[in-house]
Amino acid sequence: MSTILELPIETYAGPVEPDWCPGCGDFGVLKAVKTAAARAGVRTKDLVVVSGIGCSSNLPGYLHAYGVHSLHGRAVAVASGIKLANTDLKVVITGGDGDGYGIGIGHFIHAMRRNLDLTYVVMNNQIYGLTTGQASPTTMKEHRTKSTPRGNVELPINPIALALVSGATYVARGFSGEPGHMAGLIADGIQHKGFALIDVFSPCVTYNHLNTYPWFKERVYKLEDRPGHDSTQVAAALEKSFEWGDRIPLGLFYRDEQPTYEDSEPALKQGPLVNQKLEVDGSLFQSLIEEFL
Amino acid sequence: MNEITVGIGGAAGDGLDKTGDTLAKTAARLGLHVCAYNSYQSVIRGGHIWLRVRLGEQPLHSHGDHLNALIALNQDSIERHAPEIEAGGLLLYNADRLRLDLGLREQVRSVPLPVAELTRTLGRVQPIMQNTVALGALFSLIGLEFDVAAGVLADTFRHKGQGVVDQNVGLLRAGYGYVREKFAPIGPRWNFTRTRRPFITGNEAFAIGAVAAGCKFYSAYPMTPASSILHWMAAHGERCGIVVKQCEDELAVANMAIGAGYAGVRAMCATSGGGFALMTEAVGMAGMIEAPVVIIEVQRGGPSTGIPTKTEQGDLNQVLGASQGDFPRIIIAPGDTADCFRTVVESFNLAEKYQLPVIVISDLLLSEHPQTIEPDDLSARVPIDRGQLVTEWNGDNGPFKRYAFTPSGISPRALPGTANAEHVAPTDEHDEEGILISDVFANQAVRRKIAEKRMKKLDLALQELPAPRLLGPADAEATLVGWGSTRGVIAEAIQRLAAAGLRANQLHFKYLLPFHAREAAEILARCRRTIAIENNSTGQFARYLRGETGHAVSEKILKYDGEPFEPRLIAEQVKAILEGRPRRLDVTEAEAREIAYHYLRTRLSEELRPGRLERLSGDGQGEPLWLVEIINRDSGHKQGELRIGAETGSARSWRPNA
Structure with missing residues (x-):
């Protein structure tokens, strides 16, 4: 991974300061997204950051770039439309676990099997923070939250495994406690041609008192520090994706080069849709009418 | 006026569509006007299909309610429809398989066709090919030219090879020749102009309109009766440079289209009522982030899953009320097939000019029934207005205000990729630059002004859109009020009433939101008696009209059995109302x-x-x-x-x- 900044990080400084709680993991993600964009040399005019709704989904407002702060759960769909309309843009999706793995999980899975060239950064805090602390799709079993006072009885979603079996071609996990490492994963994800998921442990310091910075720090390790993990093998990645408990892996699980959806879309052969003229060719139009005569 | 209505009845799989298409295209190539309607009669075994094709020398505005010739492809069709054939008419059927064991009206002739005998020399004849024999017989009897029909069959079957073409033309000739010797023709003395008119459905007109308007992105989830737009788009997307995306659900459909619209391409999607219900939150998003998008809502019988293959105008309340909060939207209900083309072109311009969602509300009748339209109804050269699109922005002028407060409410729009105009389009409430005022920094004053800015756009749009007009005699005894697809059938009912000595006029609405409340109220105040005619069970438009104008219609004629209005029903009901006769809901x-x-x-x-x-x-x-x-x-x-x-x-x- 490149550690050279192609552009100064201040390029991406947004108009307002984040209103996240002090200590929120999302600060680390914001910095990593800026750093990753700087490393990848994405110009602000060509960067579109799309989010849904939730604490983390406020992120586009704290950046200098184009953005859509869309509906709860719909960021991936909106981003897909933007990318198909203008393939020259770098489209990064940012959001939380409730947004992406709960209400928006349908779009998440389908975008991966399409292998659209999108980068999806999920700030996974295993809780609903903006709505003050209910269980989320990644809340651990038995965790007591406002909505699960007797302990959560549902199994958490495994986003890494889900991404692997759904056809994502870049699957990684970062941690807000390791912002430099995470920035590298996001930068590589942006440069990867195809759907990239970067699931990020981004602790909620206000509402999740189980999955805290110290909790993660004593468990996480980097896959690249352990020889033997082959990130070109989906079966090996899938096995690693189930590692949870005392040891939790970070880093690149899997990466593969596959044709993107855009590559196989015939209407994009002439270049981005947004650059095509609107007026229809007269002889083409006449040939369409002939079918009705 | 010279006209004939042919009914074709049979089971699903009997090849009715192709038979009807051959009939319609033959008539259309001869220069006749054609209007067809296919009603799927699920009450009879085998998923019975009942197709009526009306042919005439003058423009047709509905499929009418006559039956002059019946091609019965199964026994059910004889049972059910043969008694409806009008005097001077014909019943054609395959005498090898079917029998006539009921009485026909006076002066109706039975034409039994010995299909096996007639086709003995024509190779292996599939059951479906009996239709072509019957068509040949029909053409001979109603006076449509054999050579033109043979040309249509040749075009239809060319891709299957000359052998198949020859066989089909042979079948046609067998029927044509057989009746020529045995039966006198009933056909009018047609004046064939040979003007070639497109024979097209509303959904196809929507799709062609989108192509002409420069649509580059179409997303959809399969749903009857909107799916034929998807099918047309999928078949033609590559040639037309349109990305056609079938999505996982209608949430994705609407959100993708809005994303594409935000990024700067003309984007459209279509669905029916159930799918639109899933799209509603996105409709509000388009209003809030001021992204252009065109959404077609093709109504079918509701509520819930309802009657998917039947028509209704039951989703007006839904499109008017879709999504939370107040936001600007435009709703247009095209009145006929050619209007579907014009409406889509206009909708793309309105969506970009006013930066909002435009909802086109159609229904199964309008979207699926095919008819001929005039050749110049479809044009490649249409006006294209992209509104206030900013292609460059000088950063020295300060930050780009995507939601700048302007007198018109319309703000300059910059697309991603434009230097110095970076901004976020937020669904949270925001200021002129798109910075949130929703949570920590909520601000009453900014909120009030941006809410006004958004809604103000509709004031300007209303001035641009044509106001409703009263058609027909000003001193009519009754004014028939309708919206959308019923325009033609109401007009025809008014002609029937006039023939019976009753004077009615027509007030029809296409532009539903923003609404010309003042103009409508002025017209309604001068009407002696107003009758709302709607294909729903509660009179949704009548209620809306009352809310907008204060005018309560005198009476309502409502139909909600899944079938479209026909002129006779409207005329009879209007007559009953005018004569003060009670209208009952008893089972007929x-x-x-x-x-x-x-x-x-x-x-x-x-x-x-x-x-x-x-x-x-x-x-x-x-x-x-x-x-x-x-x-x-x-x-x-x-x-x-x-x-x-x-x-x-x-x-x-x-x-x-x-």
């Missing part, structure tokens, strides 16, 4: 027969059918009854009696013969 004889068919199909046997019907004053069951004699299909012997409530429609008792 025809309806009692349909209820009996349903009962037989689901509870007894398809070997049975309803025979004679008699209305009884009641036999202790609390309501008058229809006594339906049930007979055996083959022998005609009575098998029992079914009693059906004449008020409730309940199948009250089945008494088999002892």
Whole structure:
């Protein structure tokens, strides 16, 4: 991974300061997204950051770039439309676990099997923070939250495994406690041609008192520090994706080069849709009418 | 006026569509006007299909309600429709398979076709090919030219090879020649102009309109009766440079289209009522982030899953009320097939000019029925207005204000990729630059001004859109008020009333939101009696009209049985209203027969059918009854009696013969 900044990080400084709680993991993600964009040399005019709704989904407002702060759960769909309309843009999706793995999980899975060239950064805090602390799709079993006072009885979603079996071609996990490492994963994800998921442990310091910075720090390790993990093998990645408990892996699980959806879309052969003229060719139009005569 | 209506009845899989298409295209190539409607009659066994094709020398505005010739492809069709054939008409059927065992009206001729004998030399004849023999016979009898019909068949089957073409033309000739020797023609003395007119459905006109308007992105999830737009787009997307995306659900459909619209391409999606329900939150998003998008809502019978293959105008409340909060949207209801083309072109311009969602509301009747339209109704050269699109922004002028407060409410729009105009388009409330004022820094003053800015756009749009006009005599006894697809059938009903000496006029609405409340109120105030005509059960438009104008219509004619209005029904009801006769909701004889068919199909046997019907004053069951004699299909012997409530429609008792 490149550690050279192609552009100064201040390029991406947004108009307002984040209103996240002090200590929120999302600060680390914001910095990593800026750093990753700087490393990848994405110009602000060509960067579109799309989010849904939730604490983390406020992120586009704290950046200098184009953005859509869309509906709860719909960021991936909106981003897909933007990318198909203008393939020259770098489209990064940012959001939380409730947004992406709960209400928006349908779009998440389908975008991966399409292998659209999108980068999806999920700030996974295993809780609903903006709505003050209910269980989320990644809340651990038995965790007591406002909505699960007797302990959560549902199994958490495994986003890494889900991404692997759904056809994502870049699957990684970062941690807000390791912002430099995470920035590298996001930068590589942006440069990867195809759907990239970067699931990020981004602790909620206000509402999740189980999955805290110290909790993660004593468990996480980097896959690249352990020889033997082959990130070109989906079966090996899938096995690693189930590692949870005392040891939790970070880093690149899997990466593969596959044709993107855009590559196989015939209407994009002439270049981005947004650059095509609107007026229809007269002889083409006449040939369409002939079918009705 | 010279015109003929041909009915084709058969089961699903009998090849009705292709047969109807050959008939319609032949007539259209001769320069006749054609209007067809396919009603899927699910009350009879085998998923019965009933296609009517109306041909005439003058423009047709509905499929009408006549029946001059019937091609019966199965016994059900003879049972059900042969008695409807009008004097001077024809019944054509395959005499090898079907029999005529009921009486026809006077001066109706039966034309049994010995298909096996006629096709003996034509190779292996599939059952579906009997249709072509019948078509040949029909063309001979109603005076459509053989060579033109043969040309249509050649075009239809060319991709299957010359052998198939020759066989089909042979079948056509067999039927044509056979009746020529034996039967006198009934056809009018047609004046064929040979003007070539497109024969097209509303959905196809929507799709072609989108191409002309420069649509580059179309997303959809399969849903009847909107799916044929997806099919057309998928088949033509590559040639037309349109990305056609079938999505996982309608949430994705709408959100993708809005994303594409935000990024700067003209984007459209279509669905029916259930799918639109899933799109509603996104509609509000488009209003809030001021992204252009065109959404077509093709109504079908509701509520819930409802009657997917039937027509209705039941989603007006839904499109008016879609999504939370106040936001600007434009709603347009095209009135006929050619209008579908114009409406889509106009919708793309309005969506970009006013930066908002435009909802085009159609219905199964308008979207699926094919008809001829004038050649210049479809044009490649249409006006394109992209509104206030900013292609460059000098950063020295300060930050780009995507939601700048302007007198018109319209703000300059920059697309991603434009230097110095970076901004976020947020669904949270925001200021001129798109910075949130929703949570920590909520601000009443900014909120008030941006809410006004958004809604103000509709004031300007209203000035641009044409106001409704009253058509017909100003001093009419009744004004028929409608919206959308019923325009043509109401106009035809008014002609029928005029022929009967009753003066009615028409006030029809296409632009539903923003609404010309002042102009409408002025017109309505001068009307002697207003009658709303709607294909729904509660009069949704009449209620909306009252809310907008304060005018309560005098009467409503509502139809919600899944079938479209026909001129006779409207004319009869208007006449009843004008004469002060009560209109009752009792089960008619025809309806009692349909209820009996349903009962037989689901509870007894398809070997049975309803025979004679008699209305009884009641036999202790609390309501008058229809006594339906049930007979055996083959022998005609009575098998029992079914009693059906004449008020409730309940199948009250089945008494088999002892």
